[in-house]
Amino acid sequence: MKPFASRYLLLAAFSILLGACQSKPVEQTVSVAAPDAYQQLEQNIASSELATAEDQLAALQSKNADDPRLEQYQRQLAEAYLSRSQIVLQKGDVNAAATALSRARALMPKAPALTSGVNGAIANARKAELEKAEAELRAAEAKRTAKIIDPTVDSTTIALKITDSKQLRRQLNDIAADITAFNCDVTVQVPRTDDYPWLATLLTKRVTKINPDFELQIQREIEKTEPAQIVLKPAKL
Numbered sequence: 132m133k134p135f136a137s138r139y140l141l142l143a144a145f146s147i148l149l150g151a152c153q154s155k156p157v158e159q160t161v162s163v164a165a166p167d168a169y170q171q172l173e174q175n176i177a178s179s180e181l182a183t184a185e186d187q188l189a190a191l192q193s194k195n196a197d198d199p200r201l202e203q204y205q206r207q208l209a210e211a212y213l214s215r216s217q218i219v220l221q222k223g224d225v226n227a228a229a230t231a232l233s234r235a236r237a238l239m240p241k242a243p244a245l246t247s248g249v250n251g252a253i254a255n256a257r258k259a260e261l262e263k264a265e266a267e268l269r270a271a272e273a274k275r276t277a278k279i280i281d282p283t284v285d286s287t288t289i290a291l292k293i294t295d296s297k298q299l300r301r302q303l304n305d306i307a308a309d310i311t312a313f314n315c316d317v318t319v320q321v322p323r324t325d326d327y328p329w330l331a332t333l334l335t336k337r338v339t340k341i342n343p344d345f346e347l348q349i350q351r352e353i354e355k356t357e358p359a360q361i362v363l364k365p366a367k368l
């Protein structure tokens with residue numbers, strides 16, 4: 132009986148132990164470590180999330196100013212901005228190129244030579260833009276037709292036919308059109324002081340009718356030995 136009892140007790144103990152193991156299953160927790168701040172910074176630089184990367188770099192520099200890795204990442208970020216500047220400049224976006232270049236310069240102020248090439252290209256692009264705008268303005272200028280003046284000379288003097296009201300009205304209409312089209316400086320020369328106010332009024336009404344926003348400035352000159360006339364000086368381009 133003793134061997135049987137021993138076997139029974141051993142079996143019972145094993146059953147209790149097995150039951151305890153089944154009632155308390157082992158909990159296995161799988162944890163995935165999040166990338167550290169340096170990995171995130173590198174990923175954002177690689178994916179061209181440069182503004183985010185710049186913020187991350189600034190945060191790391193404030194916490195770990197002596198970390199030697201920061202200088203390397205700062206240079207990588209500057210080079211990424213420089214590359215962006217070159218790319219957008221090739222696409223014709225000069226303003227975006229200048230903005231990216233300024234960020235590259237801020238990140239590596241001790242290496243100005245690295246940005247000089249792009250800086251020169253941006254300057255040339257801006258110059259080309261300006262030259263294009265000036266050419267377009269000259270083309271638009273050439274398309275305008277003068278009524279009474281020669282826009283290629285410094286000034287044109289028009290003798291007024293004040294004794295013929297019909298011809299005078301026609302002259303003043305043409306003069307007003309040229310004044311507004313070529314942004315002319317105006318001088319009214321009359322032999323008598325009393326001749327000026329009504330001529331100035333007639334001319335002002337016509338200019339205002341053509342362009343209510345035009346700021347007409349009239350100079351008066353009294354030339355007693357000369358007939359009434361108007362001098363127009365077109366604005367320079």
